[in-house]
Amino acid sequence: MKRNYYLCAGLVLTGFLAAVTLAGFFWTPYDSAAMSADKFLPPCAAHIFGTDNFGRDIFSRVIEGAGTSFVIALSTIVIGASGGIVLGAVTGYFGGLADEILIRIGDALTAFPSILLALVVISLLGPGKPVNLVLSLGLVFIPSFARVTRAAFAEAREINYVKSVRLMGASHARIMLVHILPNTTPVLLSALTIGFNNAVLAEASMSYLGIGVTPPDASLGYMLSEAQSVFGRAPWYALTTGGVMILFLFGVGLIGEGLRAREGETL
Amino acid sequence: MKRTFLALLAGAALFCGLLTGCGSGGNPPEQEAAHADELYVGIAQDLDSLDPHKMVAAGTKEIMFNVFEGLVKPAPSGDLLPALAENWTISEDRLAYTFRLRPGVKFHNGAIVTAADVVYSLERASGTSGAADIVTVDALSNITAMETPDEMTVILRLAEPSNEFLSYLTAAVIPADYDQQDTAPVGTGPFRFVSRTAQESVVLERFDDYWGGAAALKTVTCRVIENADSILMSLQSGAVDLFAHLTITQAQQLTADFAIEQGAMNLVQALYLNNAVEPFNDVRVRQALCYAVDKQAIIDLAFDGFGFPIGSSMYPAFSKYFDDALTDYYPHDTEKAKELLAAAGYPDGFSMTITVPSNYQPHIDTAQVIVEQLKEVGVRAEILPVEWETWLSETYTGRNFESTVIGVDASTMTARALLERFTSTAGNNFINYNNEAYDNLFQQAQACTDDDEQTEVYRAMERNLTENAANVYIQDMADLLAVRHGLAGVRFYPIYVLDLYGLHWES
Numbered sequence: 001m002k003r004n005y006y007l008c009a010g011l012v013l014t015g016f017l018a019a020v021t022l023a024g025f026f027w028t029p030y031d032s033a034a035m036s037a038d039k040f041l042p043p044c045a046a047h048i049f050g051t052d053n054f055g056r057d058i059f060s061r062v063i064e065g066a067g068t069s070f071v072i073a074l075s076t077i078v079i080g081a082s083g084g085i086v087l088g089a090v091t092g093y094f095g096g097l098a099d100e101i102l103i104r105i106g107d108a109l110t111a112f113p114s115i116l117l118a119l120v121v122i123s124l125l126g127p128g129k130p131v132n133l134v135l136s137l138g139l140v141f142i143p144s145f146a147r148v149t150r151a152a153f154a155e156a157r158e159i160n161y162v163k164s165v166r167l168m169g170a171s172h173a174r175i176m177l178v179h180i181l182p183n184t185t186p187v188l189l190s191a192l193t194i195g196f197n198n199a200v201l202a203e204a205s206m207s208y209l210g211i212g213v214t215p216p217d218a219s220l221g222y223m224l225s226e227a228q229s230v231f232g233r234a235p236w237y238a239l240t241t242g243g244v245m246i247l248f249l250f251g252v253g254l255i256g257e258g259l260r261a262r263e264g265e266t267l
Numbered sequence: 268m269k270r271t272f273l274a275l276l277a278g279a280a281l282f283c284g285l286l287t288g289c290g291s292g293g294n295p296p297e298q299e300a301a302h303a304d305e306l307y308v309g310i311a312q313d314l315d316s317l318d319p320h321k322m323v324a325a326g327t328k329e330i331m332f333n334v335f336e337g338l339v340k341p342a343p344s345g346d347l348l349p350a351l352a353e354n355w356t357i358s359e360d361r362l363a364y365t366f367r368l369r370p371g372v373k374f375h376n377g378a379i380v381t382a383a384d385v386v387y388s389l390e391r392a393s394g395t396s397g398a399a400d401i402v403t404v405d406a407l408s409n410i411t412a413m414e415t416p417d418e419m420t421v422i423l424r425l426a427e428p429s430n431e432f433l434s435y436l437t438a439a440v441i442p443a444d445y446d447q448q449d450t451a452p453v454g455t456g457p458f459r460f461v462s463r464t465a466q467e468s469v470v471l472e473r474f475d476d477y478w479g480g481a482a483a484l485k486t487v488t489c490r491v492i493e494n495a496d497s498i499l500m501s502l503q504s505g506a507v508d509l510f511a512h513l514t515i516t517q518a519q520q521l522t523a524d525f526a527i528e529q530g531a532m533n534l535v536q537a538l539y540l541n542n543a544v545e546p547f548n549d550v551r552v553r554q555a556l557c558y559a560v561d562k563q564a565i566i567d568l569a570f571d572g573f574g575f576p577i578g579s580s581m582y583p584a585f586s587k588y589f590d591d592a593l594t595d596y597y598p599h600d601t602e603k604a605k606e607l608l609a610a611a612g613y614p615d616g617f618s619m620t621i622t623v624p625s626n627y628q629p630h631i632d633t634a635q636v637i638v639e640q641l642k643e644v645g646v647r648a649e650i651l652p653v654e655w656e657t658w659l660s661e662t663y664t665g666r667n668f669e670s671t672v673i674g675v676d677a678s679t680m681t682a683r684a685l686l687e688r689f690t691s692t693a694g695n696n697f698i699n700y701n702n703e704a705y706d707n708l709f710q711q712a713q714a715c716t717d718d719d720e721q722t723e724v725y726r727a728m729e730r731n732l733t734e735n736a737a738n739v740y741i742q743d744m745a746d747l748l749a750v751r752h753g754l755a756g757v758r759f760y761p762i763y764v765l766d767l768y769g770l771h772w773e774s
Contacts, residue, residue: 214650216635232520
């Protein structure tokens with residue numbers, strides 16, 4: 001088997017960032033909320049990413065912010081994927097009128113820009129609470145997963161191995177879970193990695209618009225919005241925060257690409 | 268496959284680029300605008316109406332202050348100066364005001380200002396003339412009769428005495444029965460209206476027959492620059508010479524061509540506490556918060572040192588009422604704060620929420636610093652950002668909050684406008700302040716006939732608010748104005764106006 005450079009590079013990059021982020025839950029160089037009179041310090045030995053408009057250590061905040069963004073994106077994906085897979089599996093497998101209706105609703109939802117939809121949901125739930133942020137983003141992510149899963153299940157339904165197990169008397173649940181689902185993993189894995197990246201960006205956009213995390217908590221998106229207003233004075237704030245975000249997305253993107261390449265070989 | 272990567276990377280980069288606001292836009296660079304008698308002013312929004320009795324937006328009144336005048340006009344000190352009225356007398360019972368008009372004052376259309384114009388204008392402004400869309404000045408309904416014994420004299424008779432009545436006579440005087448104020452406004456101010464291009468600009472020109480002497484500037488063009496990102500560009504490119512209400516960050520990014528003038532926003536920024544809910548119903552807890560919060564540190568951290576610390580519901584521009592001794596009534600002292608909290612039964616502190624309107628970054632920044640400062644005394648504060656509409660309905664009107672950071676301003680140039688709201692029965696007493704002594708003082712102030720005596724009572728009310736720690740008072744926020752070097756004569760007022768009269772270029 002050829003060495004899968006994409007996957008390796010992606011795993012190393014993401015693993016490194018994840019390790020630093022994970023460590024950040026227990027220890028950061030400075031208290032990420034502690035303010036000091038040393039405002040707008042450029043990157044130096046004591047503050048490798050410099051300090052922000054309140055004299056807070058940007059490096060510590062980036063670590064914490066990456067953690068927040070990571071947790072929110074992950075929860076979003078868990079909600080979106082589990083909801084989407086269940087919906088997609090059922091509608092794809094059984095078809096019929098319910099399928100038509102649900103999938104049309106899904107289409108209607110995807111017709112809205114996802115951020116706009118999430119904005120509506122979050123204003124209904126009430127902003128300012130991370131749980132509501134995750135819920136609204138999760139809901140928005142359901143249709144895309146549902147569609148991918150539905151396509152795979154609808155296709156598998158007509159293939160001979162499924163027809164065979166049905167003739168052998170297997171229950172619908174068993175056919176879906178044991179026989180079809182494992183065969184959809186390649187599709188789902190790339191949907192998950194792409195979805196994860198989208199979720200990171202979605203959280204960032206929401207926080208950037210001021211309805212994501214609440215200050216003084218940090219998230220990459222919120223920090224970028226703060227950084228924007230002081231870009232002329234402290235360009236390092238936006239550059240370091242944005243840089244870390246790009247690396248994060250790049251790493252996960254590499255993994256997704258690597259997975260797809262691997263599946264391409266084995267199939 | 269490689270292409271997917273590049274697209275991904277480019278997409279991510281583009282996204283971050285968007286977030287950090289690479290967007291430029293705005294006006295193309297223009298030649299230097301600095302000419303001996305021309306001025307280009309940047310304004311953040313278009314005017315809503317040109318008719319002085321119909322305008323609502325503060326930004327409109329700010330500019331049209333230069334076109335219209337009333338019987339009296341505000342001075343930078345907060346006093347009222349004679350304008351169209353040369354002098355006036357008030358009767359013993361304070362129910363009749365006799366104004367002697369300044370002789371020979373001309374409207375921009377050349378007509379002489381007479382008593383009939385004054386009566387017409389006051390009727391129109393008070394809504395009794397029946398003209399449509401008038402933003403009525405309710406206080407003028409106190410007038411029961413207007414008499415004009417001769418062309419140059421106006422007598423106003425009131426239903427009840429009022430110490431503040433005079434301040435409402437800043438209402439614009441316009442020519443009687445002139446019906447084109449909406450499109451070609453005519454007033455008596457030092458500048459006359461020339462033209463307006465919607466969403467683009469408003470041009471004013473010096474009125475050579477101004478009663479106070481002609482202004483130094485000949486033409487003033489106000490350019491509408493709505494996009495905040497374009498403000499700095501238009502200043503630096505030379506498209507405008509002056510821009511008011513800049514943020515500190517914007518001000519700091521200006522080049523050496525500009526001076527930053529620091530005025531005050533004229534509002535009372537504080538951590539307002541709901542005095543009716545636990546634990547803020549205990550005066551010791553409120554005092555503890557006052558000791559725990561370090562105003563100067565807030566000003567330094569969140570406002571780069573721009574701002575005026577205050578200690579009660581009064582701002583420095585009201586020099587007559589402002590008592591600077593209250594500013595440091597609660598010096599920053601975490602030990603004292605902890606003692607008070609322990610005495611009130613909270614030795615380990617407590618949790619609280621700070622509601623902040625999410626569209627006001629300065630208030631959010633202030634709240635962030637407060638959260639850090641309260642941490643030191645064991646109080647765990649959490650910021651609750653809400654939309655402005657929600658803030659108005661839930662927090663302000665509904666009084667459903669624990670604490671909130673906001674700036675409260677005065678609707679008129681009177682101490683009453685700031686202090687009446689804390690009387691226990693006031694409809695806008697959103698902090699539920701309930702203090703009998705305070706209510707009594709307010710009654711006393713209303714009964715006063717002597718101005719000095721009334722001032723003393725108002726000062727006592729301020730002291731009452733401070734001693735009972737009604738709120739954690741922070742500052743009157745700075746209002747920054749970028750002025751191109753060479754332009755002199757900027758004056759700040761305790762109300763929201765931009766006075767063009769004294770401005771001139773120095774060679």
